[in-house]
Amino acid sequence: MRAELARLALDGFLVPRADEHQNEYVAPCEERLAWLSGFTGSAGLAIVLKEHAAIFVDGRYALAIKDQVDQTVFATLALTETSPQSWLESQLTRGMRLGYDPWLHTPSQLERFSGTAQKAGAELVPVEPNPIDALWTGRPSAPLGKIALHGRQFAGETAKRKLARVAAALGTNDALLVSDPHAVAWVFNIRGHDVAHTPLPLSYALIFKDAEPRLYADGGKLDKRTRDTLSTLAGIKEPTCLARDLDALGREGKRLLFDSATVPAKLASIFNDAGGSCEFGTDPIGAMKACKNETELEGARKAHLRDGAALVRFLHWFALHAPRGKLTEIDAALALETFRRDTHKLKDISFPTISAAGANAAIPHYCVTDKTNANIRKGIFLIDSGGQYEDGTTDVTRTFAVGKPTALMRDRFTRVLKGHIAIARAVYPKGTTGAQIDALARVFLWRAGLDFGHGTGHGVGSYLSVHEGPQRISKCGNAVLEAGMILSNEPGYYRAGHWGIRIENLIVVERRPIAGEEHEMLGFETLTLAPIDLALIEPRLLDDEEIAWLDAYHARVRQKISPLVAPGVRRWLHSATRPLSRQPGLARKSPKSRR
């Protein structure tokens, strides 16, 4: 690579883990960072200079990076401690030329680098094609996953109507460049097969205030029927036409809205250089997509019923086999995937399963590999997984005890459960943000001097990305919670080096009428249907309302899932969902608080 940079008269090059849409999951041909460094995480950035090279990752990958990357070649740095900009400041000198691929960075990402370069008297240079592509022998070709229509029975709203809503939301702009393929998928009611885990079609669209929309998708992805249907909605063009079209619009002096989170700098600068007027903002589709309609919610309920039955079959299987001490993390992950495939409706798993035993469970974003694959022994087992079904996307975490859990495990699990229940039961006025309720999931841990280091919940798409914005429950969750938004509810606790706990259900924001209310109130419906391990609960730490919630939840799981599983599984399910309130030994001796 350094030889290639020298040939191009460059002193360095930026290698982000990114494709031209800033996707979380990218096509194999976009894994330039992995090709260069060996690092396979879903976020990161390498900077290669003549003498030095560094790779920057966030806390999730602090451990993995040391295993995957040759540290004699790369300095491995934590983003929270050293920003790429501050590292560059110490490396750049006057006259240096630092290259970047203008398709892989947004304008705002570049701004931070150009400030740094300017200070040092260095120059940022766009380079096309990406120099890595010439070096990477056997680089996979770009994916050509077929685009499928996402039927009305799943989408609940016609693409025609969605396009009209978007056109009406453009304000003073003449058009919107849709650069987020999730947004393209939503607005045209299509799904793709280009990247793992998320059914998005790599594509762009232009939606005009007063003209026919244009969809830029590779013709190889469209069969005749799909093309015919889409042609009634939009002009269908090859992605290679987009640059020319933006140039033409720029020459006409149009005003375009660009989604600042995903637009490649290349496209914005083509339009800008041609004389167009750029507005960088938020694609209005994000907020529309976040609020699911009744059809999508009905689909989500069906998907969760199906997914819940698969998960219950897995948990029964796990309860039978795990105590024998022979299962590994990979065995468990594969078994669960098999139970999901048995539904004959699974399109993909919605993200790589986190199957973690013992100390591995203390790593919130653990991903099992052949090297780390642990035997599941006495202690704690955590499994975080999900499925992509045409009617909905699932994401669920359960933590189970193998053998008899310790009192400390039960105390911590019960505190996490109390936080989970507090979110599930939360009632709040319209206008409340996720940031305002995040602490409800934490106060029981805080009282013991504990916390967890991630948000309480992320948004989830409808047969789309399992990580969707703008909705979230975290201290940074500034989006107002609106009816129809799907989110996760996943507080946890991680005892580093020992074990970890997370309890995750998906929830939907819903109107919650209350007698005598003075404000329009909202609450959550819980979608996920799977037992929560009673063996890990310390009932004395729960109050009556928490017990009532848990018993009602388990009764619903039992009632909904029982008809879908075989008698042996059903017997296990009945025991796993037995009510706490009728258990002997639960009757409290004194009215003392149990918190």
Add this chain to the structure above:
Amino acid sequence: MRAELARLALDGFLVPRADEHQNEYVAPCEERLAWLSGFTGSAGLAIVLKEHAAIFVDGRYALAIKDQVDQTVFATLALTETSPQSWLESQLTRGMRLGYDPWLHTPSQLERFSGTAQKAGAELVPVEPNPIDALWTGRPSAPLGKIALHGRQFAGETAKRKLARVAAALGTNDALLVSDPHAVAWVFNIRGHDVAHTPLPLSYALIFKDAEPRLYADGGKLDKRTRDTLSTLAGIKEPTCLARDLDALGREGKRLLFDSATVPAKLASIFNDAGGSCEFGTDPIGAMKACKNETELEGARKAHLRDGAALVRFLHWFALHAPRGKLTEIDAALALETFRRDTHKLKDISFPTISAAGANAAIPHYCVTDKTNANIRKGIFLIDSGGQYEDGTTDVTRTFAVGKPTALMRDRFTRVLKGHIAIARAVYPKGTTGAQIDALARVFLWRAGLDFGHGTGHGVGSYLSVHEGPQRISKCGNAVLEAGMILSNEPGYYRAGHWGIRIENLIVVERRPIAGEEHEMLGFETLTLAPIDLALIEPRLLDDEEIAWLDAYHARVRQKISPLVAPGVRRWLHSATRPLSRQPGLARKSPKSRR
């Protein structure tokens, strides 16, 4: 005024309720908005044009404005509905000249207006002196309140050390212009007597990185001893010298930090026009002042003990007299002030007392006048008041039932109390902001479809402003809570047209070690000592830990205040602070939750 504007060739003028330091309480000579319009609230803006005039106020003053302002002359507009900028947009035409007093606006306030003017092709014109001053016959002269030294026994840190800390916090700036008189007071350990309720000295200071500080205060405010002491710390100059000094510093090409929240546009532009380099940011003194040292906290505890005894004497007096139905809101406010004056330590009340009976209590920022002065009858009485003592500033609200309260009053009061207790008992990790815990005060109201429309808590100074930043508990409270910060804890509930409830104590952030903690945890110490009305509590809605908190709080009030009051008051206090947990009728029949 319109004649004067015509004489000055102006088409309009901005009249903010502001002095040149953006103070909450201003000197009488600065009440130009009241002179012009009759409006006496603490925030607002009038815009006078040739044909039209409008006055903009926030929700607190929505009712008062209609009473005070002649609506045939002024359109009275709510800031939340119509911004002054959007109103101006509909009024300004090309070539119009809109005047403003450059001492009464910060540069960022003006920016918003200049954008609007520019769009319309109009011009913003600085006008000095303020045209109102020539018209206002009998305008009071500027105050010359004596500056007093704030002794080491109250401040706990020498001004010398504070000045060094500020100098060290200037970063790449050569100096800081201290334009917030609260900050001048804190850093020089002085207090003034220029405005009501807050002992601030109207003054400026320049604090240099590497040179002697300068204090700009009117010589008429300084006696010899004060001047001698201050001269050891700083050069003492007349405020009229500041403009010349800023001009000189600008010519030397210095870089100055201006406090963007308080700096008058006039001063920034003098420096900028002379060639200086302006950095608009946050005065670092704000964050230093917010964290009280041990001496200040000891002072606060003493002030609250003294203030609590005065309040208890008042509450006893009120309990005796109110049931007879002869008291008015003003009687109550004056009585409380008298009890505070009886301590012989009261310097001032810390804000105009809110003494509100019945429906007036439903107005969170109610201020009694001769016109509104209601008789205190059966129902609810709310009193929100505070004192300025040299050792500390107090702010406390108590809501009492006169006669037997209704079940609805008791339900609402108890929900507010539960929120108050949740804040008082909160434990949270270092790094938590006020925004993250605000909801803890609301969830019990939310469950009933209710809420309150103000923040849960504001910062409080140490013998300084009763409203101090940056610390606050509200959904906008982005400042991290740090040990030593004093805040209010004041959830409420307002039943418009009927009655209102608020329970307010001051609290201090303190380190809260917890056995086995994995994070550094913080909690609150409650400073305020006064009974909370037991008649308004529905004990069945409290859980055991809430009852334990209340009983322990009341035991502390009883123990601390009893020795300070006469036997008759003491007997009343003992009854008013009797423990709930030993009350007959409290024993719960079932272990059912009471939340």
